[in-house]
Amino acid sequence: MTRLIAQCDLKHSGFRLHARLDIPAQGITAVFGRSGSGKTTLLRCLAGLERSATGLISVNNKVWQESSTGIFIPVHQRAVGMVFQQPCLFSHMTVRANLNYGLTRTPLAERRMPWDQVIEILGIGALLERYPQHLSLGEQQRVSIGRAVLSNPCLLLMDEPLASLDAPRKDEILPFIKRLNREMNIPVVYVSHSVQEIVQLADTLVLVHEGQATVAGPIHEIFSRLGLHEYLGEATGAIIDAHVIAHEAEFDLTCLEFHGRRLYVPRQSLNVGDAVRVHILSRNVSLSLAPPQAPTSVLNIIEARVVEIGAAVPGKPAVEVKLDAGCPILATITRKSLHALALSPGQCVYASIKAASLQ
Numbered sequence: 001m002t003r004l005i006a007q008c009d010l011k012h013s014g015f016r017l018h019a020r021l022d023i024p025a026q027g028i029t030a031v032f033g034r035s036g037s038g039k040t041t042l043l044r045c046l047a048g049l050e051r052s053a054t055g056l057i058s059v060n061n062k063v064w065q066e067s068s069t070g071i072f073i074p075v076h077q078r079a080v081g082m083v084f085q086q087p088c089l090f091s092h093m094t095v096r097a098n099l100n101y102g103l104t105r106t107p108l109a110e111r112r113m114p115w116d117q118v119i120e121i122l123g124i125g126a127l128l129e130r131y132p133q134h135l136s137l138g139e140q141q142r143v144s145i146g147r148a149v150l151s152n153p154c155l156l157l158m159d160e161p162l163a164s165l166d167a168p169r170k171d172e173i174l175p176f177i178k179r180l181n182r183e184m185n186i187p188v189v190y191v192s193h194s195v196q197e198i199v200q201l202a203d204t205l206v207l208v209h210e211g212q213a214t215v216a217g218p219i220h221e222i223f224s225r226l227g228l229h230e231y232l233g234e235a236t237g238a239i240i241d242a243h244v245i246a247h248e249a250e251f252d253l254t255c256l257e258f259h260g261r262r263l264y265v266p267r268q269s270l271n272v273g274d275a276v277r278v279h280i281l282s283r284n285v286s287l288s289l290a291p292p293q294a295p296t297s298v299l300n301i302i303e304a305r306v307v308e309i310g311a312a313v314p315g316k317p318a319v320e321v322k323l324d325a326g327c328p329i330l331a332t333i334t335r336k337s338l339h340a341l342a343l344s345p346g347q348c349v350y351a352s353i354k355a356a357s358l359q
Contacts, residue, residue: 081148224328259326
């Protein structure tokens with residue numbers, strides 16, 4: 001498997017970035033963290049836009065930077081495609097000319113991205129003779145993505161490309177990005193502070209906190225790891241892959257299945273058999289030692305086994321508990337509840353899930 005290695009340090013204006021990453025150079029890697037944490041700085045180091053950064057950057061076994069040997073490949077030779085928050089299109093050029101700008105910068109023998117397929121995936125065929133100022137912001141960003149892809153990059157870097165769009169436009173563009181990655185097989189590094197975007201897109205997750213980028217791995221594994229609340233905040237909670245098995249029109253509910261368990265969610269515009277990702281926040285999971293003896297308003301009560309219990313920290317009333325329900329689920333309970341239930345690894349419990357977010 002090809003790898004993306006980034007071992008870099010950068011200091012300027014009272015800020016320090018310390019990155020230690022060794023992740024797959026395939027699929028979509030999301031870089032997640034609060035504003036000002038260092039996400040964009042990390043992306044600029046990968047692109048070669050930060051000459052003052054020291055360390056090692058290697059993509060697909062090609063060394064782009066190695067301070068110990070003096071290697072530094074400039075940005076225009078790194079075969080990266082860049083997509084920024086704003087589309088940055090040439091206003092005096094048509095959409096076709098903007099796209100050709102990306103294409104013609106690549107020697108003919110190195111062009112791997114089929115023009116027609118990129119245009120079809122992004123749904124911009126009807127826009128080719130129009131000028132950027134006559135496009136919506138969402139259309140402009142799709143053209144910007146197309147221009148970056150047609151430059152035939154070995155790595156596509158996207159710096160919060162949906163930050164300036166409203167929710168409907170974001171929902172419109174996210175499937176294009178997923179399909180581009182799947183059909184064009186271009187590794188993507190995608191910076192965002194939107195949990196919804198990263199849960200929907202990412203295969204691999206890099207967490208950045210106060211300039212530290214040292215926590216990385218498969219997104220399901222990272223989200224189900226204990227002790228990452230300072231990185232994930234209120235987004236702490238497991239990600240589950242499920243599929244639709246039924247709709248209950250009478251109650252406006254959709255029934256999902258994962259690892260033999262069922263989960264009811266509000267009615268979704270999905271077909272039976274469709275795959276979905278579910279984000280279950282740890283604060284929406286409560287625990288009991290036995291199933292309820294009387295009817296309850298909670299629809300989702302799942303038998304699980306305690307796997308791991310987070311450290312109880314004086315001054316903090318809550319503690320995290322990792323469960324196995326065929327896949328990991330996290331629960332955040334009070335230290336008092338932990339004491340009252342006398343929980344220990346291997347113990348059988350019942351997890352009541354009060355809400356779940358579909359991506």
